[in-house]
Amino acid sequence: MAITDPVEPRLFNTGQRAGYDTKFHLANATRQAQERGFEDVLIVDADAHHLNEMTHYGDIIKYIPDEVLRNEARMGERSGLMYPGFRSPQRHSLSGRILRYRNEDLEKFEDKTVHPEVEFSLREMKAIGIDYQVVFPTALLALGMHPDPFIETQLAWAYCRWLTEEVLPGSPWVKTMVYLPMNQPEACVRFVEQFGDNPGVVGFMVTSARYKPVHANDYMPLYRAIEETGLPLSFHAIYHQQERMFEGMNKFLSVHALGFIFYNLVHMTNMVMNGIPERFPKLKLLWIESGLAWIPFLMQRLDNEYLMRSSEAPLLRKLPSDYMREMFYTTQPIENHDYGLLETTLRTINAETQLLFSSDYPHWDFNLPSTIWDLPFLTEAAKRRILGENARDLFRLDR
Numbered sequence: 001m002a003i004t005d006p007v008e009p010r011l012f013n014t015g016q017r018a019g020y021d022t023k024f025h026l027a028n029a030t031r032q033a034q035e036r037g038f039e040d041v042l043i044v045d046a047d048a049h050h051l052n053e054m055t056h057y058g059d060i061i062k063y064i065p066d067e068v069l070r071n072e073a074r075m076g077e078r079s080g081l082m083y084p085g086f087r088s089p090q091r092h093s094l095s096g097r098i099l100r101y102r103n104e105d106l107e108k109f110e111d112k113t114v115h116p117e118v119e120f121s122l123r124e125m126k127a128i129g130i131d132y133q134v135v136f137p138t139a140l141l142a143l144g145m146h147p148d149p150f151i152e153t154q155l156a157w158a159y160c161r162w163l164t165e166e167v168l169p170g171s172p173w174v175k176t177m178v179y180l181p182m183n184q185p186e187a188c189v190r191f192v193e194q195f196g197d198n199p200g201v202v203g204f205m206v207t208s209a210r211y212k213p214v215h216a217n218d219y220m221p222l223y224r225a226i227e228e229t230g231l232p233l234s235f236h237a238i239y240h241q242q243e244r245m246f247e248g249m250n251k252f253l254s255v256h257a258l259g260f261i262f263y264n265l266v267h268m269t270n271m272v273m274n275g276i277p278e279r280f281p282k283l284k285l286l287w288i289e290s291g292l293a294w295i296p297f298l299m300q301r302l303d304n305e306y307l308m309r310s311s312e313a314p315l316l317r318k319l320p321s322d323y324m325r326e327m328f329y330t331t332q333p334i335e336n337h338d339y340g341l342l343e344t345t346l347r348t349i350n351a352e353t354q355l356l357f358s359s360d361y362p363h364w365d366f367n368l369p370s371t372i373w374d375l376p377f378l379t380e381a382a383k384r385r386i387l388g389e390n391a392r393d394l395f396r397l398d399r
Contacts, residue, residue, distance in 0.1 A: 022120065022123045022124055022127065023123065023127060026124060026127035026128060027127075029127055029128050029129075029368050030127045030128070030129075032368060032369075032370045033127075033128060033129030033369070036369075036370060036373050038129035038369060038373075039129070041129075041369075041373075041383075041384060041387055041388065042131055042384070042387065042388030042389060042392060043128075043129055043130045043131050043132075043357065043369050043387050043388045044130070044131060044132040044133075044134075044356070044357065044387070044388040044391035044392060044395070044397065045125070045128075045130045045132065045133040045134065045357065045358055045359045045361070046134050046286075046288070046330045046356040046357065046358040046391050046395075047134060047136060047236070047288050047289055047330050047332060047358035047359070047360055048121065048124070048133050048134065048135050048136070048358070048359055048360065048361050048362075049135060049136050049137070049138045049360065049361070049362065049363060050117055050120075050135060050136075050137060050138050051120070051138065051362050052138050052139050053117075053137050053138060053139060053140060053159065054139045054140075056117075056162065058074075059162055059166065060155075060158050060159055060162045061073040061074060061082075061155075061158055062158070063157065063158035063159075063161040063162055064154050064155065064157070064158045065154060065157055065158075066150075066154050069151065069154055082151060082155060113170070114170030114171065115166055115167045115170050117135075117167050118167055118168075118170035118171050118174055119170075121133055121135060121171070121174045122171060122173070122174070124361055124362065125173065125174075128359065128361070128368060128369065129369060130359070130369075131173065131388065132173050132174075132175060132388075132391070132392075132395075132397055133173065133174055133175070134175045134176060134177060134202060134391075134395070135163075135174060135175070135176050136176065136177070136205065136236060136288075137159060137179065138363075140155070140156070140159055140179065140207075141207045141209070141236065141238040142207075142209070142238065142240075143155060143156060143179075143181070143207060144182065144183070144206075144207040144208070144209045144210035144238070145209050145210060145211075145240050145242070146183070149181065149183035149184045150184070152181045152183055152184070153181040153183075153184045153187045156179045156180070156181040156191070157181075157191070159179060160178055160179055160191065160194075160195055163176055163200075164176070164195055164198045164200055164201065168198070168199075168200030169200070172199070174200070175200055175201070175202045175395065175397075176200060176201060176202070177201070177202060177203040177204055177205035177232075177234050178191055178192075178195045178196070178201055178203070178204045178205060179191075179205055179207070180192075180204050180205060180206050180222075182206050182207075182210060182212060182214075182219075183210060183212055185212075185216070185218035185219050185221075185222055186218070186221075188219075188222045189221055189222050189225050191204070192204060192222070192225045192226055192229065193225070196229045196231065201231070202231065202232075202395035202396070202397070203231040203232040203233065203234055203286070203394075203395065204226055204231065204232070204233050204234065205233075205234045205235075205236050205288075206233070206234065206235050206236065206267075207236055207238055208235045208236060208237045208238055208263035208264050208267060209238045209239065209240040209259075209263050210263070213270055214267050214270050214271055214276075215270045215271065215274035215276060220279070223276065223279075223280045223283055224280065226283060227280045227282050227283040230282075230396070231284075231395075231396075232284035232285065232286045232328065232394055232395070233283060233284065233285055233286070234285075234286035234287070234288050235263075235264055235267055235268075235285070235286070235287050235288065236288040236289055237259075237260040237261065237263065237264050237287075237288060237289040237290045238259070238260070238263070238289075239255050239256060239258075239259025239260055239262075240259065240263075241255055241259075243259070243262070246258070246259060256365075260289060260290055260291070260333075261290045261291070261294045264287055264290045264294070265294060265298060268287065268298060268324070269298070269302065271285065272302060272316075272320045272323050272324065273302065273306075273312075273313045273316070273320065274313075274315070275313065275314075275315025275316055277323045277326070277327075278315045278316065278317060279315065284327075284328065284394065285327045285328065286327070286328040286329070286330070286356070286394070287327065287328070287329050287330070288330045288358065289330065289332060289333070289358070289360060290329075291332070291333050291334060291335050292329060292331070292334060292335060292342075292345050292346070292349065292355075293335045293341075293345065295324065295329065295345065295348070295349050296344070296345055296348045296349070298324070299320065299321035299324055299325075299348065300321070302320035302321065302324075303319045303320055303321050306319065306320050307319075324349070325348075325349060325350050325354065326354070327354065328354050328355070328356060328390070328394060329349060329354060329355055329356070330355075330356045330357070330358035331355060331356065331357050331358055331367060331371065331372060331386070332358040332359060332360040332365075332366070332367045333360065333365050333367060334367055334371050334372075336371060336375075339375070339376070339377065342375070343375075343377045346378070351382070351386060352381075352382045352385050352386070353385065353390060354390070355385075355386045355390060356386065356390050356391045356394065357369060357372055357386055357387045357388070357391070369387055372386050372387055373387065
């Protein structure tokens with residue numbers, strides 16, 4: 001990320017911990033947007049997050065459908081089971097990154113007409129130069145590995161109601177993709193039916209860290225239901241530190257490097273080799289927060305294996321890589337340290353029509369639109385497609 005004329009952020013100190021005001025935290029991002037003339041460029045952020053939606057835990061759990069579980073959540077008796085959370089060998093914010101916390105003491109929210117989460121999103125969107133933003137949970141991304149599928153479904157339902165009823169109505173520019181509790185496939189269809197027509201919803205999301213195979217027959221009614229909506233189904237990457245192999249990693253950077261591609265690699269392979277794109281040709285698949293480097297690798301690997309053992313994938317009518325080129329991907333965290341490799345990667349995945357910009361803000365490794373705009377090998381038309389027009393078409397957004 002290119003930085004010009006560094007600005008000293010304004011520090012707030014409450015005596016216990018410190019944070020940064022969004023306006024000052026993103027001062028250089030604002031300068032970048034102004035210098036590049038982004039006011040004339042449609043920019044859609046296909047992946048951003050609450051800093052921690054569990055700040056609003058009390059507001060969310062009131063929507064839990066099961067009365068007993070809702071009461072237990074209020075009493076705090078099952079808080080550990082309600083939200084298992086993340087565990088990592090080191091804190092994410094080490095290594096010189098900005099320590100950023102957001103609560104009412106550190107960043108004041110003054111617009112009483114909208115939810116604080118909307119005001120938070122609009123502040124960062126204005127600073128970065130974003131027109132639309134698709135927001136996802138942060139803490140609740142861990143729910144895919146919850147030991148009790150019933151609790152995952154109940155908490156996912158409560159979160160989706162809170163988000164669509166209390167948060168998203170505050171702005172037409174802030175959207176979401178509905179969390180699907182994929183450990184209970186039959187429940188997911190109800191999520192599609194309940195939330196699919198909401199004006200703030202632009203698709204459906206699976207948290208990738210989970211074990212149930214995505215080609216299981218239980219999911220076929222769900223894929224048909226999503227296909228009929230015309231909205232995309234996304235797989236949002238997340239690490240799972242309790243994964244047996246990852247437990248042997250003593251650095252967060254190691255877990256982060258592999259954890260955010262591991263589950264998407266598995267799900268993509270199962271999707272393609274079991275012919276899901278052939279069975280549901282109009283189902284639009286989007287892969288989020290895995291970066292891009294893994295895609296050419298998997299294309300080559302699956303093509304090579306398929307050509308040797310095509311009898312094991314009888315539903316396929318073309319190479320696995322051909323199906324992958326018809327899917328959609330988000331940019332973050334873009335591996336842009338070798339422009340030669342990156343150029344080849346973008347060509348391989350048909351980036352001009354299949355790639356969507358994403359910031360992943362406010363996470364520590366977020367990207368800015370300049371990571372795409374400054375690429376010397378892209379035409380301006382391609383940059384505009386990736387920064388906003390591809391997402392506008394996929395999510396069916398208004399200009």
